Amino acid sequence: MKFSIDHKSPVPLHIQAENLLRTMINDPEHLNGKFLPNEVELAKQLAISRSTLRQALNKLVYEGLLIRKKGIGTKVAEPVISSKSKNWLSFTQEMNARGINVKNFELHVTWVAPDEKTANFFGIDPGKKILKLERLRGKVEGPFVYFISYFHPRVGLTGEEDFKRPLYDILEKDHLVVATLSKEEVGAIAADKFIAAKLEVEVGSPILFRKRFVFDQGDRPIEYNLGYYRADSFVYTVESVRE
Template sequence: MKLKIDHKSQIPLHIQAEELLRRLIESPEYIDGKLLPNEVELSKILSISRTTLRQSINKLVYDGLLTRKKGVGTKVVESKSLSSKSKNWMSFSQEMSARGIPIKNFELHVSWVLPEKRIASFFGIKEDKKILKLVRLRGRPEGPFVYFESYFHPIVGLTGEEDYKAPLYEMLEKAHGIIAMVSKEEISAQLADEFIAEKLETKIGAPILFRKRFVYDINESPIEYNLGYYKADSFVYTVESRRE
């Protein structure tokens, strides 16, 4: 099967490569769990960088079509082992959409900042390396109930010109081929200080649900450090645990 990327096309290279690989692994030659050519060979065949190729492979791993094993390579999942994956966590926009709640952006700001020590430590970068900061004040049409601060690792490749009104993780995948795979969260109760009280249009000392979210990509590399401040009387956080 001939694999050819159209470098003049407006379709991003990693999307083209993903589609070609999907066709490749559906061919009789690979359908029974055969190893793909190594990344160096594949990137030469497609005339793309290994970084771009890796984005495409990561998406197929996420979709359950490929598996990776260090020292062995990338292997096609045998058809009998294919399974669909459900997203057990979503971006705020997706969460609210699923609940049928209309959401309004009251503020949306993008800036480049020097990371605080805790954020630099999480990303594994130096404190003199600027990162993109996204601030959003969101809520129902009648008023805000959550204030977000998101910080992104430079490896994500954000420019600040992206559409930040779109669902965040969908945008990261479509614009940069970054798949948000793992979310680790810390949830605690706080009292609103003057800044948060003003943003959420509540009283100083009012109860606030504080959520830290640490987001990792498919390679378990950190991509986002997120802080969320919710009005306690406007938001309920539900956790479902299922024994298997």
């Protein structure tokens, strides 16, 4: 695709370059992580200086529309997956509502002795084993989240359930346990070797880390969930209403 800039226009050159870049971003040729032409070629094509072009590029990098890799080039950022704290659903239900087909890359069920923090949350003896569910999930193109869930023995999970179904659908329909309240803590961590391998990122890469404490209708704890999300593929949004 050929682009040009009107050097006689009163619109500043860097603004024109920015608008052209926005057009390029939406062109099928450059979607889904494709690299843009290098700065030298693009600046030459547009007949502007590299500093003018870089000013436009920096604006779109700041907005998260482009990703610049030193020594490699600039590419279009892939759309991130969004999760909201309001209207809380299971992960599968939330992704389906956004038209995203969820793929399970790994699914492991084990019985483990809880650590002190988990045992205290559930109010159980640390020696009593609980069900641990691990799931590596994402889109067809690759995984973007790794979940670890622990469940209170009272819930009644056996480990034989079909965990490809929505989790809270299983709890409600199979075990008559309704998840009604979620308390969450969200932060950022650096990926260790284990998480980096799961999410296919470099060790030390930024990871969105979320703890979720889930309660039933009687405010009794039923699940303790840890979620590790690829920062380049996921954004967590919070809606607040002032009353």
